[in-house]
Amino acid sequence: MVNAEPDSKSRLRLWLRLLKTSRGIEATLRERLRVEFSSTLPRFDVMAALMRHEEGLRMSELSGVLKVSNGNVTGIIERLVEDDMVERVAVKGDRRATKVRLTKGGKIHFAKLAEAHEAWIDELLNAFAAEDADYLSAQLQTVEDQTYD
């Protein structure tokens, strides 16, 4: 028995499924961050990146890590600074650059967000046993090298 359907159809279905799944999870995370912490996913992403870099990151490094535009990061950082979650630090030797890092309060706040976040993901993806999750991650990893920016 031959299958008349081209592979492209299966790939298209996979893409639509991938999109639906990730958008669904994202929507749930957004909602919970908003309701339970008056926060947002972009703020969470920025703080997570800064958490992994105690010493701080330049604005351009941050936008590189998060793969978003410079101007975008400027705006999010502005609001995080207003809320005393993040502080700007001058870079000695280069007056064009600024480093940003979490404040003490920012670290404390993020720890709470991160704990809740991990629990939410654990709940939303509980259909996957650890082995299945690892296998799926590996499968998805293979796409990575395909995507060029």
Next chain:
Amino acid sequence: MVNAEPDSKSRLRLWLRLLKTSRGIEATLRERLRVEFSSTLPRFDVMAALMRHEEGLRMSELSGVLKVSNGNVTGIIERLVEDDMVERVAVKGDRRATKVRLTKGGKIHFAKLAEAHEAWIDELLNAFAAEDADYLSAQLQTVEDQTYD
């Protein structure tokens, strides 16, 4: 041999991988829609939904299908109407409602977008044979029921 790492870590890694993969593909699609068609992903999504409903959709049906807010759809439709891709049609019997549907030009334009879109996905996901893609889709499907809005 026991594994000290809790399942939640595997699930978190899966989520981060899922997010990275879909954002990567989305970024590529956005870029190509912009460069090759001066269009955007939200416009594509709206037009795709309208293509599947020849007779048109109410604004609220459209936001339901796309899972985005009413106000959001209002804005996207406004711009599509300006470009003569979409037209508003009065709903007889209910003066509150409006149906929107693709114009003839909108259908012609969307056909080009859709063809390019499918080819891009086929290229970006070529690492997956049809069977692998179908299997992955099925795996991801299991998450669906977990996500509540």
Next chain:
DNA sequence: GAAATTTATTTCAAGTATAAAATATTTAAG
């Protein structure tokens, strides 16, 4: 070492996105 180029960041214009408030209309209740 002054001029040209590159680099780091912000500003800007336009589009996307949400939740909440406002409008307009229809339906239900009394």
Next chain:
DNA sequence: CTTAAATATTTTATACTTGAAATAAATTTC
């Protein structure tokens, strides 16, 4: 019928996002 409640949509305020232009500072070139 007339008020109250529900429904469909738009408007508003705020945040996020991008690419491109502007600004400022550092580096390279002649």
